[in-house]
Amino acid sequence: MEYCRPHSRAPRLPQQQTERVRNLPLATEERTAHMTTLEVKLTLSDQMAQAAQRAGLLTGTAIERLIEEALQREAGKQLLDAMQRMRDANVPPLTEEDIAAEVKAARAARKSRGEAGH
Numbered sequence: 526m527e528y529c530r531p532h533s534r535a536p537r538l539p540q541q542q543t544e545r546v547r548n549l550p551l552a553t554e555e556r557t558a559h560m561t562t563l564e565v566k567l568t569l570s571d572q573m574a575q576a577a578q579r580a581g582l583l584t585g586t587a588i589e590r591l592i593e594e595a596l597q598r599e600a601g602k603q604l605l606d607a608m609q610r611m612r613d614a615n616v617p618p619l620t621e622e623d624i625a626a627e628v629k630a631a632r633a634a635r636k637s638r639g640e641a642g643h
Contacts, residue, residue, distance in 0.1 A: 569577065577583050
């Protein structure tokens with residue numbers, strides 16, 4: 526998605542080309558990820574659509590960034606909720622020694638499975 530105008534229709538690729546594009550791998554430094562193509566339709570007030578357009582928020586890159594930020598906020602909320610549940614259940618906090626032992630065990634397990642790690 527390069528750019529969206531209010532009430533515009535993005536050009537469509539033939540189904541065969543769409544499938545090839547959808548399944549193209551994206552090479553990264555550490556692993557290979559696959560991209561998913563989604564078509565998003567928004568209904569916004571004219572004022573909001575124009576403001577979003579002026580702010581550059583209707584591009585694929587901007588929408589991806591907004592989703593990443595929302596996912597990070599959601600992960601933070603889930604962490605805080607889990608911490609509250611642990612407090613409510615009177616679970617004692619881990620000591621530094623406990624944490625070090627858990628990290629060591631996780632690294633050993635990752636190494637035995639042949640996975641890269643730090």
